[in-house]
Amino acid sequence: MAEEKYAKAKCFILSPEGYQEISYLELCRRRDMEPDYQDRKFIPLHGMLMEVTPEQYAEFYRIQNRQRYMDRRSADNGDISVDMLTTDEFNGADILVDPGESIDELVIHKMQTDKLIDCLSLLEQAEQLLIRDLFYNGLTERDAVQKYGVSQVAIHKRKLRILKKLKNMMT
Structure with missing residues (x-):
C-alpha cells in the first residue's frame, strides 16, 4: 500500500552534507540492501517522505494521535469549531461576536x-x-x-x- 502511495514521491534522506533527494523506489532498494536503513524514520510531508530523527518522528506521531483523539472526542460530543465553518466563500470567524462590543x-x-x-x-x-x-x-x-x-x-x-x-x- 505504501509503495503505491509513495511510488512517484520524492524522498529526502539525511546525509552528512544535509538532505539528499532520492526516489521512493531508491529508498525501498536501500532498505532492502542496507541494514541501517531499517531503523531510519520518515514522515510524510506534502506528498513526500522526509527522514527525521527518532525524537522528531515520535513527536510528529504524538501530535497526529492527539489530533485524531481530539477529532474523535469532538465528534462524539457534537462539538464544532470555527475552522469547520470556514469555506472558500465564508470565513467562520465572521460569525463570532465582535470583541469590541460587551x-x-x-x-x-x-x-x-x-x-x-x-x-x-x-x-x-x-x-x-x-x-x-x-x-x-x-x-x-x-x-x-x-x-x-x-x-x-x-x-x-x-x-x-x-x-x-x-x-x-x-x-
Whole structure:
C-alpha cells in the first residue's frame, strides 16, 4: 500500500552534507540492501517522505494521535469549531461576536429595544403611523406634509409630542 502511495514521491534522506533527494523506489532498494536503513524514520510531508530523527518522528506521531483523539472526542460530543465553518466563500470567524462590543451593552440594547416596541404598541393608531412613516419608512417631515395634509410645523410638533410620550413611557 505504501509503495503505491509513495511510488512517484520524492524522498529526502539525511546525509552528512544535509538532505539528499532520492526516489521512493531508491529508498525501498536501500532498505532492502542496507541494514541501517531499517531503523531510519520518515514522515510524510506534502506528498513526500522526509527522514527525521527518532525524537522528531515520535513527536510528529504524538501530535497526529492527539489530533485524531481530539477529532474523535469532538465528534462524539457534537462539538464544532470555527475552522469547520470556514469555506472558500465564508470565513467562520465572521460569525463570532465582535470583541469590541460587551455583552452588557448588547443585553441593555436588546432590553431597550424590546421595551420601545412594547411602548410603540401603546400609542394611538395615528401616532404609530406617523412614527412608522418618519423613522421606519424614511419619510421626511416635508413628505409627511403632503401625506397628512397639515403644515410642516404641525408634523414637527406632533413628532416631538409623540417622542416625549415615548420617553415618559420608557422611564
